[in-house]
Amino acid sequence: MLIHGTGHGAWCFRDLIAALQDRGHSARAIDLPAHGADTTPITDATLASYANAILAAIDTPVTLLGHSMGGFPITQAACLAPEKIARLVYLCAYVPAPGKSLVEMRRAWPEQPLADAFITAKDRSSFHFRPDLVQEKLYQDCPPGTLEYARTHLCDEPAAPSMTPITGDHSLARSYIRCNHDQAIPPAYQHAMSAGWDSVADMDCGHSPFFADPKGLADVLTNLT
Numbered sequence: 001m002l003i004h005g006t007g008h009g010a011w012c013f014r015d016l017i018a019a020l021q022d023r024g025h026s027a028r029a030i031d032l033p034a035h036g037a038d039t040t041p042i043t044d045a046t047l048a049s050y051a052n053a054i055l056a057a058i059d060t061p062v063t064l065l066g067h068s069m070g071g072f073p074i075t076q077a078a079c080l081a082p083e084k085i086a087r088l089v090y091l092c093a094y095v096p097a098p099g100k101s102l103v104e105m106r107r108a109w110p111e112q113p114l115a116d117a118f119i120t121a122k123d124r125s126s127f128h129f130r131p132d133l134v135q136e137k138l139y140q141d142c143p144p145g146t147l148e149y150a151r152t153h154l155c156d157e158p159a160a161p162s163m164t165p166i167t168g169d170h171s172l173a174r175s176y177i178r179c180n181h182d183q184a185i186p187p188a189y190q191h192a193m194s195a196g197w198d199s200v201a202d203m204d205c206g207h208s209p210f211f212a213d214p215k216g217l218a219d220v221l222t223n224l225t
Contacts, residue, residue, distance in 0.1 A: 001057065002027065002028070003065060008155075010036055016218060020222075022218070030053065030057045045158035046164065047160070055080060055081050058085070061085060062086060063089060066089070067092065069094065072166065076168070082171070085172055089176075089221065090193075091209070091210075098166075109189045111186040120159075121159075127157055128155070138150070138207050139211060176199070177217070178201070203216060
């Protein structure tokens with residue numbers, strides 16, 4: 001099961017799902033609350049609602065992948081119901097630190113590539129990517145047409161989930177896929193968050209490997225141990 005990051009939705013995994021199915025895997029993606037086709041009001045979206053939406057979509061234990069911000073809800077889901085998850089995969093994603101929200105984690109690293117990348121709503125309930133920085137930060141190495149496709153689907157991101165630390169703990173197997181040309185989450189930070197992990201892979205791409213190299217990403221996922 002594939003979980004998107006900030007401002008995205010199940011739509012971003014279009015090419016990766018096809019590549020995984022070509023390799024004999026069953027794969028699906030969901031929209032988190034207030035994303036994609038989900039009609040939850042932005043002000044009702046919480047980290048708990050993200051995790052509960054994930055768990056509600058799981059029938060049998062799955063490998064659960066979270067991209068970018070998605071590292072937080074997949075971790076919270078694992079803390080709530082580890083029996084539903086076989087492995088967690090962090091795709092250039094934040095790995096929650098005890099007691100720290102995503103916002104706190106992002107600000108903790110010396111490099112701040114996203115410091116000027118968001119526009120906050122007047123009521124501070126949400127934020128979205130600055131249109132002029134979307135390609136540079138997210139899709140710099142993606143095929144023609146990706147930017148236009150993404151622009152028609154990117155949405156506002158609820159603020160509350162990114163301000164909420166994880167509660168609970170888990171001992172599930174986990175893997176990290178680092179993207180070494182990432183312009184959103186510094187590659188050095190990805191290396192730091194996955195330091196000492198037994199299952200780590202590297203891809204020579206930016207922040208959106210599901211567009212930049214879906215077949216390569218499908219191969220990496222297939223070979224994770």
